[in-house]
Amino acid sequence: MKELLDFEAFREGPEAEGLVRRVRELVDGPTALMEVCGTHTVAIGRAGIRSLVPEELRLLSGPGCPVCVTPLGEIDQTIEAARRPDVTVATFGDMMRVPGSESSLERERAAGADVRVVTSALDAVKLASEEPSREIVFIGVGFETTSPTVAAALLEAERRDVPNVSVFPFFKLVPPALEFLVGVPDRALDGFLCPGHVSSIIGSNAYEPVAREAGIPCVVTGFEPLDILAGIVMLLEQVRDVRSGGAARVETQYSRAVRPEGNPTARSLLDETFDTADAEWRGIGAIPASGYVLSQDLMHRDAAAKLGIERPEPAEPEGCICGAIMLGRKLPGDCPLFGTDCTPRDPVGPCMVSSEGSCAAHFRYEHRRST
Amino acid sequence: MKSNDTITLAHGSGGRLMHELVEGLIARVLSNPVLDELDDAADVSGLVEPGRLAVTTDSFVVQPLFFPGGDIGTLAVAGTVNDLAVKGARPVALTLGLIVEEGLAVSDLERALRSVAETAKTAGVVVTAGDTKVVERGCLGGLVLNTAGLGFIPEGVELGAARVRDGDAVVISGTVGDHETAILVAREGFEIDETIESDCAPLHEIAATILTAAPGARAMRDPTRGGLATTLNELSARSGVGIEIEEAAVPVRREVRSVTDILGFDPLFMANEGKVVAVVPADEAERVVEALRTHDLGRDAAVIGRAGGPPGVTLRTRVGGARPLLMLEGVQLPRIC
Ligand code: SF4
Ligand code: SF4
Numbered sequence: 046m047k048e049l050l051d052f053e054a055f056r057e058g059p060e061a062e063g064l065v066r067r068v069r070e071l072v073d074g075p076t077a078l079m080e081v082c083g084t085h086t087v088a089i090g091r092a093g094i095r096s097l098v099p100e101e102l103r104l105l106s107g108p109g110c111p112v113c114v115t116p117l118g119e120i121d122q123t124i125e126a127a128r129r130p131d132v133t134v135a136t137f138g139d140m141m142r143v144p145g146s147e148s149s150l151e152r153e154r155a156a157g158a159d160v161r162v163v164t165s166a167l168d169a170v171k172l173a174s175e176e177p178s179r180e181i182v183f184i185g186v187g188f189e190t191t192s193p194t195v196a197a198a199l200l201e202a203e204r205r206d207v208p209n210v211s212v213f214p215f216f217k218l219v220p221p222a223l224e225f226l227v228g229v230p231d232r233a234l235d236g237f238l239c240p241g242h243v244s245s246i247i248g249s250n251a252y253e254p255v256a257r258e259a260g261i262p263c264v265v266t267g268f269e270p271l272d273i274l275a276g277i278v279m280l281l282e283q284v285r286d287v288r289s290g291g292a293a294r295v296e297t298q299y300s301r302a303v304r305p306e307g308n309p310t311a312r313s314l315l316d317e318t319f320d321t322a323d324a325e326w327r328g329i330g331a332i333p334a335s336g337y338v339l340s341q342d343l344m345h346r347d348a349a350a351k352l353g354i355e356r357p358e359p360a361e362p363e364g365c366i367c368g369a370i371m372l373g374r375k376l377p378g379d380c381p382l383f384g385t386d387c388t389p390r391d392p393v394g395p396c397m398v399s400s401e402g403s404c405a406a407h408f409r410y411e412h413r414r415s416t
Numbered sequence: 417m418k419s420n421d422t423i424t425l426a427h428g429s430g431g432r433l434m435h436e437l438v439e440g441l442i443a444r445v446l447s448n449p450v451l452d453e454l455d456d457a458a459d460v461s462g463l464v465e466p467g468r469l470a471v472t473t474d475s476f477v478v479q480p481l482f483f484p485g486g487d488i489g490t491l492a493v494a495g496t497v498n499d500l501a502v503k504g505a506r507p508v509a510l511t512l513g514l515i516v517e518e519g520l521a522v523s524d525l526e527r528a529l530r531s532v533a534e535t536a537k538t539a540g541v542v543v544t545a546g547d548t549k550v551v552e553r554g555c556l557g558g559l560v561l562n563t564a565g566l567g568f569i570p571e572g573v574e575l576g577a578a579r580v581r582d583g584d585a586v587v588i589s590g591t592v593g594d595h596e597t598a599i600l601v602a603r604e605g606f607e608i609d610e611t612i613e614s615d616c617a618p619l620h621e622i623a624a625t626i627l628t629a630a631p632g633a634r635a636m637r638d639p640t641r642g643g644l645a646t647t648l649n650e651l652s653a654r655s656g657v658g659i660e661i662e663e664a665a666v667p668v669r670r671e672v673r674s675v676t677d678i679l680g681f682d683p684l685f686m687a688n689e690g691k692v693v694a695v696v697p698a699d700e701a702e703r704v705v706e707a708l709r710t711h712d713l714g715r716d717a718a719v720i721g722r723a724g725g726p727p728g729v730t731l732r733t734r735v736g737g738a739r740p741l742l743m744l745e746g747v748q749l750p751r752i753c
Contacts, residue, residue, distance in 0.1 A: 093737025
């Protein structure tokens with residue numbers, strides 16, 4: 046019997062224990078580390094990592110979920126597109142439930158709009174060639190991880206001469222956001238846990254300016270719980286060095302997937318398809334050179350231009366503090382609406398809608414409801 | 417295509433075509449002495465056993481209708497048999513309501529019915545009565561099945577969430593997440609190397625095995641929609657006793673793990689159609705697992721946690737962290753990258 050109930054044997058025990066012990070040794074005062082990637086946010090919650098680290102170590106969730114940072118006005122544009130009778134909106138599932146100013150794609154679909162959930166942008170090109178009489182509009186959300194696949198799909202549509210597919214290029218770029226975050230006044234940020242997937246495309250070199258000029262340690266980290274613990278240890282070691290006068294660096298915990306220069310093929314795809322532009326981050330505001338527009342040669346695939354859809358001035362939901370959360374100033378629990386008026390079933394702000402949003406992750410993994 | 421290859425609205429009209437469909441196909445495939453009477457109601461007195469009567473009903477809507485490891489027919493019988501079995505009842509009889517969509521191939525209907533017949537035979541239940549409706553194309557995805565099940569709970573068997581006690585052990589009869597992952601892969605056409613099969617199966621023997629090995633068993637559940645996490649929350653809420661689960665002890669197939677990782681899904685929230693969660697006194701847990709492992713459907717059985725503490729479910733993660741395991745909120749959606 047003893048054996049059957051002795052669960053310790055199952056755990057990634059010794060290794061995890063060693064890392065957790067090291068974290069405890071290294072934290073000797075209030076320290077704030079930010080993970081910028083939604084997948085990290087979820088992994089930290091899922092693995093219960095906050096329950097293992099000292100309270101003085103705050104793990105903050107940055108603007109790392111592409112759904113969360115898509116401005117209301119852009120959501121409204123996609124809804125406007127879905128209302129056109131000859132338009133099919135193709136989207137990743139996450140976007141379905143994001144509330145715009147007065148509706149969502151899910152509600153539009155229930156009301157008869159043709160909205161389809163796809164798992165890749167190539168599906169949209171396929172739909173377009175199968176249904177030549179309809180305009181297939183793909184909602185391009187995501188960071189440097191998703192944008193190359195959308196770029197590839199657009200180039201495929203060009204190559205196969207499929208005219209009736211277009212895209213809303215709502216992509217965001219991670220490094221400019223980090224540079225912006227370090228410039229935010231009264232921020233408390235000692236280090237960045239940089240996203241492994243994004244970095245496998247753009248390379249760890251992309252964070253050099255943040256580390257060198259702003260003096261914030263960066264560690265590119267994988268997504269397994271042990272990766273994250275190891276990444277935290279590496280960050281804390283750097284934080285200690287920086288506090289005693291050393292220089293911040295970019296380090297890579299996730300070296301099995303990330304090279305300093307990234308993935309040249311994906312990067313040249315991006316260069317061919319997009320130009321960098323200023324972009325609006327929901328809850329945060331405009332960040333210079335942090336988004337994409339279609340390159341001159343592909344401008345005819347821009348859904349807003351093709352369908353003549355302006356971006357409306359939207360009204361943000363009252364009381365939502367997503368912006369402050371994504372900037373690392375507040376935690377989800379600080380929001381008066383958290384868990385009461387705002388839940389994953391009935392989300393008020395975008396951070397509760399997306400499964401990778403910081404509020405949704407906190408609700409799911411950290412929050413014990415009184416039953 | 418011959419007119420008899422596909423279901424048309426005329427098959428539901430009550431006329432000759434309908435008569436042919438019911439007697440020529442449905443009753444033929446499902447044939448048994450009770451059903452063969454083809455009366456408006458079945459006399460089931462021959463099936464009555466000693467014990468308390470248990471009754472359940474369920475409707476089955478699944479896309480695609482046929483998937484690796486099963487189909488809507490298997491699912492309809494297994495689902496209902498399992499609801500009876502986890503209550504400690506021996507399932508004896510079923511009813512079957514068919515709502516067929518115009519345009520369904522008769523061969524598909526026949527295939528689903530054969531699965532009903534076969535699964536019923538495996539589970540030792542008799543399909544005693546049925547009903548068939550045909551509806552217009554486009555509203556149902558081909559076929560919807562409704563079943564009601566009848567079973568008898570033997571004297572002395574007393575199961576219920578309210579009986580869970582501090583210190584009890586929580587046992588699962590096998591890997592979690594197989595059914596929903598199989599459906600997802602079949603529906604979305606994800607390209608993966610291995611086929612993931614649904615675990616869809618009648619669990620009457622598994623339930624009986626548990627009851628024999630653990631006469632003191634407190635509660636059994638089949639973690640279908642909402643998955644293991646939701647079922648454990650229900651058990652905790654009803655009993656008022658907390659449950660702590662060990663993530664690393666919960667069996668998950670490697671293929672299921674890799675698909676769910678890619679999509680950002682959690683196998684603990686994914687539907688199963690062939691698994692039982694049992695709460696048993698701690699000193700009976702080992703016997704239950706040993707007995708289950710001798711059965712084909714219980715090969716991966718394991719003790720996954722224990723009951724105790726304030727209500728709510730806590731997950732001990734692989735790295736030793738603890739976090740609340742809540743019920744499934746809404747639906748899981750694939751993540752963006
Ligand atoms: S899109 Fe990339 S950066 Fe964003 S959450 Fe997903 S993995 Fe992380
Ligand atoms: S809890 Fe809801 S309203 Fe509050 S910040 Fe999060 S998403 Fe916005």
